[in-house]
Amino acid sequence: MDLTARDAALLRCRRRTVAEATQAVSRVVAAGEKVLVTAFVAAIFALILLNIATRAAGRPLIWVDELAIYLMVATCFIGTSLTVRQRLDFAVTLVIDALGQAKRRVVDAMLTVIGLAYGLFLIVLCWRLFDPVQLAWSGFDIAAYTAASLNFLYTDPTQTLGIPKWVVLLVLPLYAVGVSIHCLANLVEDLGWAERERIAADSAATLEAG
Structure with a gap:
């Protein structure tokens, strides 16, 4: 084996290592997202039953409605991130279906x-919204940070729950990071660095040929 062939083999080995590591991280994130989605759906169902019971008893709990809404929104975000890895997100495939396998891989990549750029852009926006560096420079003094930055994220409470809004908005960075990781895993598969792996909706992972 000459030097060029040896370098090519080494490059393929490195690509394979990077691809497998990316897929492994994506699997862990997807497993966590499945747990969160399942827990949120169960909590929403329980809150609806609680809401029905309290209203029937003439003593409705207003905070139940707000919590159910927040959980529903969080479920949509986390579930959307999961469908990106499952490749179950909505798509118009009229053009893609007419292409050959090689061209289709290029379009998929x-x-x-584009999806990865979207996820990274959201991470930047979340970083600016939560502003952890400036918060740390303020010694994690919420009052001092709010006065200096005029960012009321850490002081404004929700309407009925009374918890800080930043707790609710944590779903945004979780969603952004999840989408970015899943897009990276999809990308290494689209580039042919690893076999395409599909995370099944029923929590069972199956492999299909790349």
Whole structure:
């Protein structure tokens, strides 16, 4: 084996290592997202039953409605991130279905790059929203940070629950990071660095040929 062939083999080995590591991280994130979605759906169901019972008894709990709404929104965000990895997100495939396998991989990779850019952009926005660096410079003094930055994220409470809004908004960075990781895993598969792995909706992971 000459030097060029040896370098090519080493490059393929490194790509495979990176791809497998990315897939492993994506699997862990997907497993956590499944747990969160299941827990949130169960909590929403329980809150609806509680709401029905309290209203029937003439003593409704207003905070139940707000909590159920927040959980529903969080479920949508986390569930959407999961469907990206499952490749179950909505798509118009009229053009893609007419392409050959090689061209379809190119289009899939391009679309995945767009999704990755979207996820990274959301991470930047979340970083600016939560502003952890400035918060740390303020010694995690919420009052001092709010006065200096005029960012009321850490002081404004929710309407009925009374908890800080930043707790509710934590779903945004979780969603952004999850989408970015899943897009990276999809991308290494679209590029042919690893076999395509599908995370089944029923929690069972199956492999299909890349």
